[in-house]
Amino acid sequence: MHDMSVHAGQHHAPPTSFIRKHVFSLDHKVIGKQYYALALVAAFIGMFLSWLMRIHLAWNNAAIPGLQLLSKTGAPGGVMTPEYYLQLMTMHGTIMVFFVLTTAPFAAFGNYFLPIQVGAEDMPFPRFNMMSFWVTFTAFLVLMSSFFLGDGPTLGGWTQYAPLNAVGSVAGPGQGLGVVLWMASIALFCVGQLLGSLNFITTTLDLRVKGLSLMRLPLSAWAWFITSCMGLTAFAVLMPACILAILDHVAGTSFFVASNLVINDQIQPHSGGSTLLWQHLFWFFGHPEVYIAIVPGMGIVSHVLLANMRKQMLSQRTLIYSMGALALLSYMVYGHHMFVSGMNPYSSLAFSFPTLVITIPSTIVVLIWTFSLYGSRLRINSASLFALGFISMFVSGGVSGFFLAQPSIDIMLHATYFVVGHFHLVMGVAAMFGIFAGTYFWFPKMTGRMMNETLGKAHFWLSFVGAYCIFMPFHYLGMAGNVRRYASFVDDYLQPLIPVHRFITVAALCTGAAQLIFLYNLIHSRFRGEAAADNPWEATSLEWSTATPPPFDNFGGKHPVVYHDPYQYGVQSSVGDYVMQASPEQVKSDNEEK
Amino acid sequence: MAKFFAVTIIVIAILSAIPILRHTWVAPEDISTHGALIDEQMSETMAEAGISFLAAQFVLAIFIWKFSNPGPDAKLKNFPGGAKGLVIAAILVVGVEVMALGIFGVKAWANVYLTPPSADALPIQVQAGQFAYYFRYAGADGKFGATHPEMINEGTQNIFGLDPEHDVDARDDIIAAEMAIPVNKEVHLLMHTKDVGHSFYVRELRVQQDFVPGLDVSLHFTATKVGKYEIVCTQLCGLGHYNMKAYLEVMSQPDFDNWLKQQAGQ
Amino acid sequence: MRTKKTLLALLIVLVCSSLMFAGTVSGKVTYTGTPVKQKPIDMSKEPSCAKQHATPITNETVVTGPNNGLDNVVVYLSSGAPDDGQVPSQTITYTQKGCQYIPHVLPMHVNQEFEILNDDQTSHNIHPLPKVNTEWNKSQPPGTPPIKEKYDKPEFIPVKCNIHPWMHGWFVVLKTSHYDVSKDGGDFKLPNLPPGKYTITAWHEDYGTQTADVTITGNETKDVNFTFKAKAY
Known part of the structure; x- marks a missing residue:
């Protein structure tokens, strides 16, 4: 093609050996797939753990056949002990938040598509990129290894509050080596994501091809860019926090342990540490982390919706600014996790108002998506269904934020199932729907084969209805005052709520089973799926201008030149109702950004 | 579809x-x-x-x-x-x-x-620990005995680490595993944890506050209805978290006085 | 080789003599002064346990009987005991019933297996706090199999339930099988002692230890008494 500028040389040579090609690969596309595979394995482990927890919550003293094989002390005779419940819960949360919701939408899809969407051959630091995955993978193995400890993994929850995270095994099973492994795993994970973020930021800023101004970047690329800026600052705070916690265990320091604590009638050999210090460090990371999980989903969903609406968003610029505003605000609001933590009550008010302000960019994003549907020619397929489902879930999970942003209401709802429902809908289910939308949309490009649409739609229906059946009742339980993180509900007050828990458990088992359809579709289509064209969705961004699957250097030794805004849909061109970013064809469009 | x-x-x-x-x-x-x-x-x-x-x-x-x-002739529109x-x-x-x-x-x-408790609020100390609450009333002298963490021993039921042998103030302190309070009287709750983080949550009282190890916090409230309510822990504190609870008994003033007397006799 | 043979011969002699001449030490443990009043335990947070006790039980740090008798004192041979290293084969049990440990003090031989049972409708947690043996912490939901454990070093180990903080007991791991726990007003009895010179130790969880020397010459019963000074607080 005459419009491609000829490029001088390879960024790095294509590998020849199996190991350099598929294992220790420098290719961002292979690394993206490796992240996806890791997230897939982690997601199914996490889901399996949630099944065990749900069964235990609904039928408390029932033996789960075979569970004693997983842990003899954790489940004597198949009956789950309270500590084993908490250990599974901790691992579920950690696996899902870190190894699924951070890796899949951000590290997996971002790695694969960000360089292609900016027209680059690879990331600027391919070795860092490879290291990023393998460090993350090691982090996962370290976390998993704690399952094999004598007293099991840590039971402190994914937030690992101090001083339970620092006093050692005297505070309970898994609180010794289990915590150290958790902290080591997460510190490693942070290193992996810091390396990844560094690559994402430099890719976006330095490797854009000719004609691709920042405002011409697809929304997905913007989302990954914003996310990597958050990642660079958030993980940089969590990593030292984890290291300090490890020192409290192995070096006798007392960063997070106050003086004169008495556990099991033994006075603890620590003094002078601060309990709230951990909470501040953790949530300074923790709140941006929520947006690290959801913003890539917002980008992916916008990207998928645009190709299926066949028209532009009402304003792409407003979407970008809103995502940016969310990222900025995420650092000013973290204290809303700590309203009743014992921090100064005036701080609670100070954190409350920025939290309420978050409603504004969130509402703008939802309104732009929804009202962009107006007058569109919406195509319904698995990808667009999940993208639309994302909007519905994001709204449902978002409105409960109105409550939790207010300290006075938080007095009633803090640490109840209301919070569990809130974050599962908004950062769990919505983010998962973003991952699914991205998978159904990009699978053809990544593998050269189409996914099965019938199975995809079945997967969508069961997941959409199922997720609501699971997580809406959580809100009701929370409003009634059902406290979270309880291994069983022994209080008189909670007994009448157990039928609701049983309903949720049944819904969770069914919805989880529906994910096996997805797994089957993914594996089956990978090998037996219909062959995919280069641009099956008639989409516009650069990933669709190259071959399917893309060659080693993404564009066959050439650099594309960008002539258009990313989403020129609903125009008259020689190929149809769209014109690709890399096509020099002049079309009449009233939507081009100035 | x-x-x-x-x-x-x-x-x-x-x-x-x-x-x-x-x-x-x-x-x-x-x-x-x-x-x-x-x-x-x-x-x-x-x-x-x-x-x-x-x-x-x-x-x-x-x-x-x-x-x-939409049909093939549908026109794209903007909102x-x-x-x-x-x-x-x-x-x-x-x-x-x-x-x-x-x-x-x-x-x-x-x-x-953001408001201070009134001067005549009834002070009650609550100590949280894995996995129970204990409550301390100052007794007849109106003074809480000093606590000595190194003397805490649940086996001998020295929950607060008091030293009645040397500390006169501690001798008449009343310690209970349930929290009795008089109705319509403000309570000033002094919250202390002996080990890890816990929380004090009474749904009916619209009260939830974490215990912070190393930092004593306080809370004040007035209950308006006689009855028995559950106090539960909402901060993950270890394996027995689900079972960490106590009862709050809101009593009439005479009942409360009797209760105190009876506790003091034990 | 020779020493081994000699030892073996000695052992046979000892075993035979112990069968023929079995002395007994018996006596009573008492206290002087006024022991601190044991506090009633409020189990209201665990209703299934609370209803098993018509009147609230008290803590069991100091359990007394008539005539100043002191129970729950472990009396054992601390030296001179012909410990043949034989671990008693019978399994001893430690039961959790009504949110209380039964018995409060469980003496055992080094390496002797013991079973922990949960007779309650609630989950229990057993957290012994040894300093020299290996520490473990296990929960036992109702209806699950007994926990089987043993300790390989002698030690006095406090036992706690991490779910019910008032539950408190002791594992006493001894290098002898000649032990007894005083009961029914401080009575104890150490039977089947072969002739020899022994040191007998009496151990109480709050009042500490006392020792007495005793010589058994034949088929006789020696009377040994211990008196502890009670603490007022």
Whole structure:
């Protein structure tokens, strides 16, 4: 093609050996797939753990056949002990938040598509990129290894509050080596994501091809860019926090342990540490982390919706600014996790108002998506269904934020199932729907084969209805005052709520089973799926201008030149109702950004 | 398919709203003097969140119904008013209202946290530990004995680490595993944890506050209704977290005086 | 080789003599002064346990009987005991019933297996706090199999339930099988002692230890009494 500028040389040579090609690969596309595979394995482990927890919550003293094989002390005779419940819960949360919701939408899809969407051959630091995955993978193995400890993994929850995270095994099973492994795993994970973020930021800023101004970047690329800026600052705070916690265990320091604590009638050999210090460090990371999980989903969903609406968003610029505003605000609001933590009550008010302000960019994003549907020619397929489902879930999970942003209401709802429902809908289910939308949309490009649409739609229906059946009742339980993180509900007050828990458990088992359809579709289509064209969705961004699957250097030794805004849909061109970013064809469009 | 999807969204939205409108699962009746403001704040937020939720789901469903798989002659249109109108709507309608909620909510929060307890409030110390609460009343002398963490021994039931042998103030301290308080009298709760983080949550009292190791915090409230209520822990504190609870007994003043006498005799 | 043979011969002689001449030490443990009043335990947070006790039980740090008798004192041979290293084969049990440990003090031989049972409708947690043996911490939901454990070093180990903080007991791991726990007003009895010179130790969880020397010459019963000074607080 005459419009491609000829490029001088390879960024790095294509590998020849199996190991350099598929294992220790420098290719961002292979690394993206490796992240996806890791997230897939982690997601199914996490889901399996949630099944065990749900069964235990609904039928408390029932033996789960075979569970004693997983842990003899954790489940004597198949009956789950309270500590084993908490250990599974901790691992579920950690696996899902870190190894699924951070890796899949951000590290997996971002790695694969960000360089292609900016027209680059690879990331600027391919070795860092490879290291990023393998460090993350090691982090996962370290976390998993704690399952094999004598007293099991840590039971402190994914937030690992101090001083339970620092006093050692005297505070309970898994609180010794289990915590150290958790902290080591997460510190490693942070290193992996810091390396990844560094690559994402430099890719976006330095490797854009000719004609691709920042405002011409697809929304997905913007989302990954914003996310990597958050990642660079958030993980940089969590990593030292984890290291300090490890020192409290192995070096006798007392960063997070106050003086004169008495556990099991033994006075603890620590003094002078601060309990709230951990909470501040953790949530300074923790709140941006929520947006690290959801913003890539917002980008992916916008990207998928645009190709299926066949028209532009009402304003792409407003979407970008809103995502940016969310990222900025995420650092000013973290204290809303700590309203009743014992921090100064005036701080609670100070954190409350920025939290309420978050409603504004969130509402703008939802309104732009929804009202962009107006007058569109919406195509319904698995990808667009999940993208639309994302909007519905994001709204449902978002409105409960109105409550939790207010300290006075938080007095009633803090640490109840209301919070569990809130974050599962908004950062769990919505983010998962973003991952699914991205998978159904990009699978053809990544593998050269189409996914099965019938199975995809079945997967969508069961997941959409199922997720609501699971997580809406959580809100009701929370409003009634059902406290979270309880291994069983022994209080008189909670007994009448157990039928609701049983309903949720049944819904969770069914919805989880529906994910096996997805797994089957993914594996089956990978090998037996219909062959995919280069641009099956008639989409516009650069990933669709190259071959399917893309060659080693993404564009066959050439650099594309960008002539258009990313989403020129609903125009008259020689190929149809769209014109690709890399096509020099002049079309009449009233939507081009100035 | 798309029309079915639109209907599903609407059905889910309505079904989700029904238990809220019918008050199927709600917090138990408030028994505190400060709780009414919290409840009011809650129901106002519910109204706004509920309307936003239903409106957003309905509009989404209607647009999906209307604009999916159109005929070949369907013309692309843009929403009249465009993005600018939506941004203004988001800021004016949702933003301002939510901020207003927040500002009104300050009063409910201030009632609990930004006002000092009255001088004649009854001081009660609560000590949380893995996995039980213990309560201490100052006894006849009105003074709490000093605590010595190194003397804490649950086996001998020296829960607070008192030293009655050398400390006269500690001798008449009353220690109980349940919390009795007189009705309509302000209680000043001095919160201390001996080990890790815990929390003090009484649904009926509209009170929840974490215990912070190394930092004693306090709370004050007045109960208005005689009865027995559960105090539960809401901060993950270890394997027995689910079972960490105590009972709050709100009594008439004479009953409370008797209870104290009886406890002192043990 | 020779020493081994000699030892073996000695052992046979000892075993035979112990069968023929079995002395007994018996006596009574008492206290002087006024022991601190044991506090009633409020189990209201665990109703299934609370209803098993018509009147609230008290803590069991100091359990007294008539005539100043002191129970729950472990009396054992601390030296001179012909410990043949033979671990008693019978399994001893430690039961959790009504949110109380039964018995409060469980003496055992080094390496002797013991079983922990949960007779309650609630989950229990057993957290012994040894300093020299290996520490473990296990929960036992109702209806699950007994926990089987043993300790390989002698030690006095406090036992706690991490779910019910008032539950408190002791594992006393001894290098002898000649032990007894005083009961029914301080009575104890150490039978089947072969002739020899022994040191007998009496151990109480709050009042500490006392020792007495005793010589058994034949088939006789020696009377040994211990008196502890009670603490007022």
